[in-house]
Structure formats: structure tokens, C-alpha cells
Amino acid sequence: xxxxxxxxxxVLDELGSREExxxxxxxxxxxxxxxxxxxxxEEKKTPLWVRFFQQMADxxxxxxxxxxxxxxxxxxxxxxxxxAEVAIILFVVVINSVLGVVQEAKSEEALEAxxxxxxxxxxxxxxxxxxxxxxxxxxxxxxxLLEAGDSVPADCRVLESASMKIEEAALTGESVPVEKHANAxxxxxxxDDVALGDRKNMCYxxxxxxxxxxxxxxxxxxxxxxxxxxxxxxxxxxEELTPLQVKLAELSRILxxxxxxxxxxxxxxxxxxxxxxxxxxxxxxxxxxxxxxSLAVAxxxxxxxxxxxxVLSLGVTKMAKRQAIVRKLxxxxxxxxxxxxxxxxxxxxxxxxxxxxxxxxxxxEEHVRAMALCSDAKWDVEAGVAVGEPTEAALVADAAKEGQxxxxxxxxxxxxxxxxxxxxRKMMSVVCETPSDRIVQYTKGAPDEVLKxxxxxxxxxxxxxxxxEMREEVLSQNKxxxxxxxxxxxxxxxxxxxxxxxxxxxxxxxxxxxxxxxxMIDPVRPExxxxxxxxxxxxxxxxxxxxxxxDTAVAIAATLGIIDDRSEAITGAELDRMSDExxxxxxxxxxxxxxxxxxxxxxxxxxxxxxGQIVAMTGDGVNDAPSIKRADIGVGMGITxxxxxxxxxxxxxxxxxxATIIGAVEEGRRIYDNIRKFIQFLLSANLAEVFSVFIATVxxxxxxxxxxxxxxxxxxxxxxALALGMEDAEGDVMKRKPRNASDGVFAGGMGLDCVVxxxxxxxxxxxxxxxxxxxxxxxxxxxxMIAGNADEEGVTMAFITLSMVEIFHCFNMRxxxxxxxxxxxxxxxxxxxxxxxxxxxxxxxxxDPLAQMFGFVPLPGEAMAWALVLAFxxxxxxxxxxxxxxxxxxxxx
Ligand code: ATP
Numbered sequence: 073x074x075x076x077x078x079x080x081x082x083v084l085d086e087l088g089s090r091e092e093x094x095x096x097x098x099x100x101x102x103x104x105x106x107x108x109x110x111x112x113x114e115e116k117k118t119p120l121w122v123r124f125f126q127q128m129a130d131x132x133x134x135x136x137x138x139x140x141x142x143x144x145x146x147x148x149x150x151x152x153x154x155x156a157e158v159a160i161i162l163f164v165v166v167i168n169s170v171l172g173v174v175q176e177a178k179s180e181e182a183l184e185a186x187x188x189x190x191x192x193x194x195x196x197x198x199x200x201x202x203x204x205x206x207x208x209x210x211x212x213x214x215x216x217l218l219e220a221g222d223s224v225p226a227d228c229r230v231l232e233s234a235s236m237k238i239e240e241a242a243l244t245g246e247s248v249p250v251e252k253h254a255n256a257x258x259x260x261x262x263x264d265d266v267a268l269g270d271r272k273n274m275c276y277x278x279x280x281x282x283x284x285x286x287x288x289x290x291x292x293x294x295x296x297x298x299x300x301x302x303x304x305x306x307x308x309x310x311e312e313l314t315p316l317q318v319k320l321a322e323l324s325r326i327l328x329x330x331x332x333x334x335x336x337x338x339x340x341x342x343x344x345x346x347x348x349x350x351x352x353x354x355x356x357x358x359x360x361x362x363x364x365x366s367l368a369v370a371x372x373x374x375x376x377x378x379x380x381x382x383v384l385s386l387g388v389t390k391m392a393k394r395q396a397i398v399r400k401l402x403x404x405x406x407x408x409x410x411x412x413x414x415x416x417x418x419x420x421x422x423x424x425x426x427x428x429x430x431x432x433x434x435x436x437e438e439h440v441r442a443m444a445l446c447s448d449a450k451w452d453v454e455a456g457v458a459v460g461e462p463t464e465a466a467l468v469a470d471a472a473k474e475g476q477x478x479x480x481x482x483x484x485x486x487x488x489x490x491x492x493x494x495x496x497r498k499m500m501s502v503v504c505e506t507p508s509d510r511i512v513q514y515t516k517g518a519p520d521e522v523l524k525x526x527x528x529x530x531x532x533x534x535x536x537x538x539x540x541e542m543r544e545e546v547l548s549q550n551k552x553x554x555x556x557x558x559x560x561x562x563x564x565x566x567x568x569x570x571x572x573x574x575x576x577x578x579x580x581x582x583x584x585x586x587x588x589x590x591x592m593i594d595p596v597r598p599e600x601x602x603x604x605x606x607x608x609x610x611x612x613x614x615x616x617x618x619x620x621x622x623d624t625a626v627a628i629a630a631t632l633g634i635i636d637d638r639s640e641a642i643t644g645a646e647l648d649r650m651s652d653e654x655x656x657x658x659x660x661x662x663x664x665x666x667x668x669x670x671x672x673x674x675x676x677x678x679x680x681x682x683x684g685q686i687v688a689m690t691g692d693g694v695n696d697a698p699s700i701k702r703a704d705i706g707v708g709m710g711i712t713x714x715x716x717x718x719x720x721x722x723x724x725x726x727x728x729x730x731a732t733i734i735g736a737v738e739e740g741r742r743i744y745d746n747i748r749k750f751i752q753f754l755l756s757a758n759l760a761e762v763f764s765v766f767i768a769t770v771x772x773x774x775x776x777x778x779x780x781x782x783x784x785x786x787x788x789x790x791x792x793a794l795a796l797g798m799e800d801a802e803g804d805v806m807k808r809k810p811r812n813a814s815d816g817v818f819a820g821g822m823g824l825d826c827v828v829x830x831x832x833x834x835x836x837x838x839x840x841x842x843x844x845x846x847x848x849x850x851x852x853x854x855x856x857m858i859a860g861n862a863d864e865e866g867v868t869m870a871f872i873t874l875s876m877v878e879i880f881h882c883f884n885m886r887x888x889x890x891x892x893x894x895x896x897x898x899x900x901x902x903x904x905x906x907x908x909x910x911x912x913x914x915x916x917x918x919x920d921p922l923a924q925m926f927g928f929v930p931l932p933g934e935a936m937a938w939a940l941v942l943a944f945x946x947x948x949x950x951x952x953x954x955x956x957x958x959x960x961x962x963x964x965x
Pocket of ligand 1 (some may be wrong): 417495498516619
């Protein structure tokens with residue numbers, strides 16, 4: 073059936089549904105079982121084994137495999153098939169791939185869970201009641217409600233449209249919104265179909281409602297929709313790399329290239345040195361090759377990128393538990409740099425639980441009725457509560473209290489037409505037929521706006537002309553309420569002789585008769601005051617942006633500690649009169665922007681960004697999308713937010729709460745700190761390895777085999793690094809200024825830290841090596857070592873010391889500067905990781921045949937004690953280093 077050619081009644085008949093009551097829950101369940109969920113097919117996931125092998129397409133891995141192959145071939149040529157080396161390299165390569173796959177899976181899992189949490193919801197009529205359901209549960213025949221900001225969840229035939237305009241660019245390429253109606257469309261002459269863009273009584277999945285509201289019946293779901301026909305399959309949500317990941321990948325790449333060059337040079341130099349002797353002796357070539365490979369392995373932080381991704385994904389999951397749903401991994405990093413937070417007032421700083429507490433009207437009954445009639449909220453007689461958007465629910469509840477329940481009013485007054493609320497106009501109007509068959513329009517909205525359009529006023533003795541004094545009087549009543557932090561709305565009416573010829577707002581909203589004011593409280597959220605204070609201490613400024621009246625805004629902002637007085641507040645109209653230069657000069661003065669239009673938000677974001685500040689901006693309405701997009705962190709509202717804003721947001725607040733943003737900032741800072749901690753941990757180890765191998769090669773002996781270094785980089789170091797990523801926030805995370813967004817990972821002297829620590833570890837490792845040689849020989853004789861006579865003890869000791877240093881050093885890295893002994897809480901993950909690393913080290917050193925494969929020999933107890941003592945020295949040495957750096961940094965500041 074072509075639903076657009078038929079009347080709404082016929083379509084409903086055909087689909088077996090009814091406009092008022094929709095489908096029954098049973099019927100819907102049956103249809104869902106038959107037709108499947110309302111979702112586009114997802115692209116097939118790459119199978120696990122393919123992903124596993126994809127991980128191997130990495131220069132480092134290829135190099136290792138080549139090394140393994142060469143090693144195998146040469147040993148085979150020499151007739152002594154030694155598979156240990158090959159086996160270990162293959163093992164490490166497999167571990168590396170597994171890690172890569174786990175890492176990918178973790179971040180995908182986190183993102184998928186988040187997508188589910190922020191999955192689209194629809195308002196559906198089932199069994200005569202309006203319920204919220206995940207859009208995936210919609211079935212053909214469901215009656216749904218649409219309003220500005222909604223994404224259309226399925227293909228539907230419009231049943232009712234209150235100036236509903238829909239933007240369908242995704243389907244038709246036409247970006248100008250189309251106004252929809254409920255009438256049947258007749259076929260144009262000489263054609264047998266109507267173009268998609270001309271089906272003005274249909275709305276299609278993937279388009280958005282930008283104005284008005286409406287009701288529609290679902291005619292196609294899932295792959296049966298127009299979208300499904302085009303899309304074929306929804307491509308998997310691929311996450312782009314975060315700036316940090318990009319920088320680290322870059323670092324790895326540079327290191328790899330450098331290492332390859334160095335290795336080639338070392339190899340060639342050796343070839344030249346040994347000359348033709350070398351060519352005759354494959355073993356020599358192999359040794360030189362292995363040194364080169366050792367250097368390469370030593371220099372490249374194999375696990376780094378994987379650990380960063382895992383820690384970011386874990387962070388995202390943790391943030392979700394704190395009600396902040398991050399939609400892009402990169403937001404985690406940016407959050408930590410946030411300097412300015414621009415927040416809506418209603419619902420974010422306040423509870424959005426409105427209650428009317430004051431009236432100012434001569435005919436209260438008429439005023440209260442006008443307010444209720446001009447609201448879309450309903451009065452639930454049984455429950456005795458108003459249901460709907462909070463402002464309107466407050467007005468409807470107020471009317472019920474005054475003896476005029478909306479349920480009765482709805483029966484008596486028939487709504488003929490309406491001009492829906494929009495935050496630009498700050499008003500809404502309805503046209504009704506009264507019980508006495510008169511046509512009356514009711515308007516409600518921001519008092520200043522409504523009053524501008526009034527020419528008369530209703531007084532106890534009838535309607536009179538509105539004089540300037542009366543206007544002043546109303547405005548001062550308004551101010552009185554606003555100063556007490558009340559949100560104030562005015563009502564007005566207009567009598568018509570006949571049904572107005574247009575429902576255009578500008579046409580309706582003029583020549584009105586003023587009725588009265590209602591003032592409602594909207595208590596501030598108790599946790600917001602402390603959150604703003606915390607933000608302030610963390611060097612983050614909070615700015616309130618609201619559509620509400622300036623006096624209300626100032627009163628609330630002052631209670632919350634955002635501003636001290638009125639001089640720090642400005643209205644949208646005042647802002648309009650300011651040039652960009654003037655605004656920029658005064659930017660820092662303003663903590664409150666009142667009576668703004670959504671466009672002002674973009675201007676405010678731009679102004680702060682022009683100063684190089686990192687700005688977070690909240691938004692909920694249809695028109696907030698541009699400013700949310702422009703902000704560094706666009707924050708959407710989970711409860712009151714429209715689909716449009718949620719879809720462009722970097723982060724969605726599940727509880728709409730300002731305090732959640734501050735929590736997320738803290739998480740962002742903690743995660744970034746932790747990433748720096750383990751980067752330092754891993755890189756100082758890599759540097760120590762490079763220094764050791766380099767020094768050993770220059771002197772002419774072998775200290776580490778590639779497989780030994782691989783073991784440390786990929787097995788011993790990995791778990792402590794991950795555990796460091798789960799460190800709690802240090803005490804001062806929210807006491808310091810935001811970090812500079814342009815700072816690199818190594819900012820603040822971290823590069824120096826890495827080098828110093830690398831050198832200290834090198835010294836310990838070399839010392840251990842020589843002690844080992846001494847224990848074996850009773851003396852240290854370089855020539856013997858070069859001849860390869862006495863290095864096994866040394867190698868074993870150096871390996872034990874390096875592994876143990878890493879196990880101790882991960883505790884040092886819990887804080888870059890604070891003493892380990894001042895850390896109050898313990899990180900249980902770190903203890904577990906250290907224990908695991910210890911077990912792995914013992915196993916590889918002590919358990920044959922593994923130890924033999926790695927080339928380790930049993931050590932006398934005394935030697936072992938030396939290796940451990942040397943390793944332990946890293947703790948006091950680092951304490952001294954941290955103390956010195958604390959002094960230096962204090963002097964500097
Ligand atoms: P915030 O921007 O902090 O969320 P807000 O809710 O006041 O504040 P808008 O929703 O843009 O912002 O509303 C702007 C103004 O429009 C309000 O101050 C109020 O005077 C008026 N208003 C709000 N809701 C309605 C409504 N349903 N009908 C008529 N007027 C309304």
C-alpha cells in the first residue's frame with residue numbers, strides 16, 4: 073500500500089491500529105516477533121582469527137618473525153637445530169597479537185555498551201497510554217508522538233501535525249525543512265507515483281523534526297524503511313584514534329625507523345670490522361644480527377599503544393558509572409583540559425521540578441485556565457499528578473489546585489490550532505473553541521515577550537487599554553518574583569470572530585489581552601553548589617546560559633556562587649548590541665547570560681575558543697546543536713535532551729546534572745595522569761634496555777638476548793602498566809590548573825624524568841651484570857667476557873635485576889612527584905600485577921626447560937641476594953630524585 077495516497081483513516085485500518093489507543097501490547101509483541109526489531113542490519117563483524125592475523129601486519133612483528141626465521145635457518149645450517157629462540161619469539165608474537173585483539177575488543181565493547189545506553193527512545197501509544205520505548209521495539213501500526221528535536225525512528229504516515237516541520241536532507245538532499253500534514257496526497261497528472269520529497273504526509277527514518285509536533289503511525293520498520301533500502305547495511309561505528317593515540321603511534325613509528333637505521337649501521341659496521349672472516353662464519357653474522365634485533369626490541373615500547381587504548385576504554389566505562397556517557401574516546405582526554413563550562417540553567421543547575429507558588433492577576437481563575445489550556449501537559453486524575461514538560465506540568469498542577477483540572481478542561485475546550493513553543497520566540501499559543509462556542513486564543517510565555525504583544529489588559533471590571541503605567545506595574549511584579557529566583561510566565565488571550573486563517577506565530581501573537589503572571593520555584597540541585605566550588609579550585613570557570621529572565625538567572629547564579637552581583641550578568645539583547653571586539657574585551661566579566669537565543673551560545677563558545685580556551689557547552693534543544701558541535705566538549709542532556717543534540721554531543725549526561733560534568737572532568741584528569749604514569753614507567757624501562765645493550769655492544773659483550781627483552785617488555789611490564797592505569801586520582805587532581813591542551817605527553821619535564829630513570833636503571837642493571845661475572849670468575853676480566861666465557865651468570869643477574877627493578881619501580885610511578893610513603897590508599901591491582909610479574913620472573917629464571925631456553929643459569933644464593941638488593945635500590949634512589957625535583961619545581965614557581 074502507498075500510505076501517502078490513502079486517507080489517515082484508511083491507513084490505520086489497513087495497519088490494524090487506532091489513532092487514540094494505538095496497538096495493544098500483545099499485538100505489538102506478536103508483530104515484533106514476526107518482523108524483527110526496528111534496526112538496520114549491522115555490517116558483519118570481522119572474525120576473530122582474521123583480526124588476530126591482522127595484528128601481525130606490523131613492522132615490529134614482521135622484523136621479529138624474520139629474526140626467528142633467520143635464527144632457525146642458520147642453526148639448521150650448522151646442524152644444531154635449536155628451536156628455543158624461534159619458539160619464544162613465536163610465543164611473544166602470539167601474545168602481542170592476542171593483546172592487540174583484546175585491546176580492540178575492549179574498546180569496542182565499551183563503545184557498544186555506551187551506544188546501547190544512549191540508544192534512541194520513542195514515545196509510543198500502546199493500549200491508550202503513552203509510553204517510552206527503545207526505538208528498536210517499534211512495529212508497524214504503532215502510533216508515535218513526535219516533537220521538535222526528535223529523530224524520526226521509522227517510516228510513518230502522519231496522523232496529526234501541529235506545524236510539524238521535518239528536515240530530510242539525509243534522504244532527499246534537501247536541507248530546508250518540509251512542513252507536514254495529515255491529508256491524503258493525490259497523484260500528479262500523468263505519473264504513477266509521488267517523489268519522496270513531495271510526500272508531505274509521510275516522515276522517514278533518519279530525518280529529524282525541527283519544529284512543532286505531531287502524531288504518526290508507523291508504516292515500515294528496520295530494513296523495510298527508505299533508509300534501509302539506501303543504507304543496505306549500517307557500517308560499524310569505527311572509532312577514530314584520539315590525539316594521544318595518534319601521538320603515541322607516531323612516537324612508535326619514529327622509534328621503529330630510527331632503530332631500523334641504527335641496526336643497519338651496527339650490522340654493516342660489524343660486517344666491515346670482521347670482514348671476510350664473518351662471511352665464512354654464519355654464527356658471527358647471526359650474533360651481530362641478534363644484537364641489532366635486541367636493540368630494536370629494547371627501543372620499541374611494544375605494549376604501549378595497547379595499554380593506552382585499554383585504559384581509555386576502562387575510563388569510559390568508569391565514567392558511564394558516574395552517569396557521564398562519553399561518545400568519543402577522544403573526549404576523555406579533552407575533558408581533562410576543560411577550562412570553561414557553559415551550562416544551561418533549567419534542569420542542569422536546577423532540578424527542573426517546577427511548582428507555581430505565586431500569581432499576579434486580577435482574574436486568577438481566567439489566568440490559571442489560560443495557562444493550563446496553553447499547555448501540552450496532561451492531568452492524570454487517578455494519580456493526581458500532572459504529566460509532561462516540567463514548566464507546563466507545573467501550570468497544569470496549579471490549575472488542578474485551583475479547581476480546574478486539565479482533564480475537564482480538555483473535554484470542554486477543543487483545541488483547533490496552535491503555534492508551538494520555541495525557545496527563540498519564548499512563547500506558545502493555542503486557539504480553542506470555548507464551551508460557549510466562542511473562538512479564543514490563549515498565549516503564554518516569557519513576560520517581557522508577551523507584554524510586548526499586548527494592547528489590552530483584563531481587570532476585575534473588564535478589559536481596558538493597557539497603559540504605560542500598567543505595563544510598568546506588571547514589569548515590576550515580574551521583577552519582584554524574578555528577584556526571588558522564581559521563573560515567571562505570563563498569560564494572555566485574544567478573542568476571534570472566526571477560526572484564524574493562519575497558525576503563523578507572528579500573525580496570532582499580536583493585539584493580545586494581558587491576563588496575569590505565575591511565578592514558579594525550581595530548586596537548585598543540592599550537589600551543584602559544591603561542584604561549582606570544586607570546579608573553581610580546579611581552575612575551571614562556570615558560566616550560566618539561560619533562556620530565563622535576567623533577574624531569575626542572577627538570583628540563582630548568586631545562590632550557586634557563579635557570580636556576586638548583577639554587573640556580571642548580561643542579556644542576549646545586550647550581547648547583540650556589542651561588537652565582537654567589545655565583547656572580547658569584557659568576556660571575562662560575564663558569568664551569566666540571560667534571555668539568550670540558541671545562536672548566542674555559538675557566539676559565546678567562539679569568543680572563548682578564540683582565546684585558546686577549552687570550552688564545554690551543554691545543550692538540550694533543537695537549536696543547540698551548532699554550539700554543541702563547536703564546543704571542544706559538547707554536552708548533551710540524557711533526560712530532557714533532544715535526539716538532535718545527543719547525536720552531535722561528545723558526552724551525554726545520563727542524569728542531566730551539572731555535577732556530573734565535574735565528575736567527568738576529574739575522571740578525565742585522573743586517566744590522563746595515569747596514562748602519563750605508565751608511559752613513563754614503560755619508556756624508562758625501554759631506555760634502560762637501549763642504554764644497557766648499547767654500552768655492552770660498545771665494550772664488546774652481550775648483556776641481553778632479544779627474547780629476554782621481549783619477555784620483559786611484553787610480559788613482565790604489561791600488568792603493572794595496566795594497573796598503573798587504574799590508579800585512583802591523586803589528592804591534588806582537582807586542586808591544580810587544567811593542563812594545557814597543546815602540551816605534549818612529555819610536558820612538564822617528563823622527558824627528563826624518563827632519561828634520568830633510564831640511566832639509574834641502566835646503572836643498576838650493569839652493576840648486577842658485573843657482580844654476576846665476578847661471582848662466576850672471582851674477578852672481572854673484560855677480555856674473558858668478550859670471549860663469551862663468563863656471561864651467563866651476568867646475563868641471568870642483569871635479567872633478574874631489570875625485572876625486579878620494574879616490579880619495584882611501578883610503585884614509585886604511582887605518583888610522579890609525591891613520595892611513595894605518603895600515598896594513603898593502596899592500589900590493589902598494582903599489588904596483584906606486581907605479584908604476577910614476580911611469579912613470571914621466577915618461572916622464567918628458575919623453571920627448566922624454560923630457563924634453559926632463555927639462556928639462564930642457576931645462581932648462588934649470594935648472587936641472587938645481590939641482584940635483589942640492587943633492584944630494590946630503585947626505591948630509595950627515586951625517593952631522592954622526587955625530593956630534589958619537588959625542591960626544584962617549588963623554587964621555580
Ligand atoms: P535554560 O536555557 O537554562 O534551559 P529555559 O528553560 O528558561 O532555560 P528555554 O526553554 O529556552 O530556556 O525557555 C526560554 C523562556 O521561554 C523561559 O524563560 C520561559 O519564559 C519561556 N518558556 C519556557 N517554556 C515555555 C513553554 N512551554 N511555553 C511558553 N513559554 C515557555
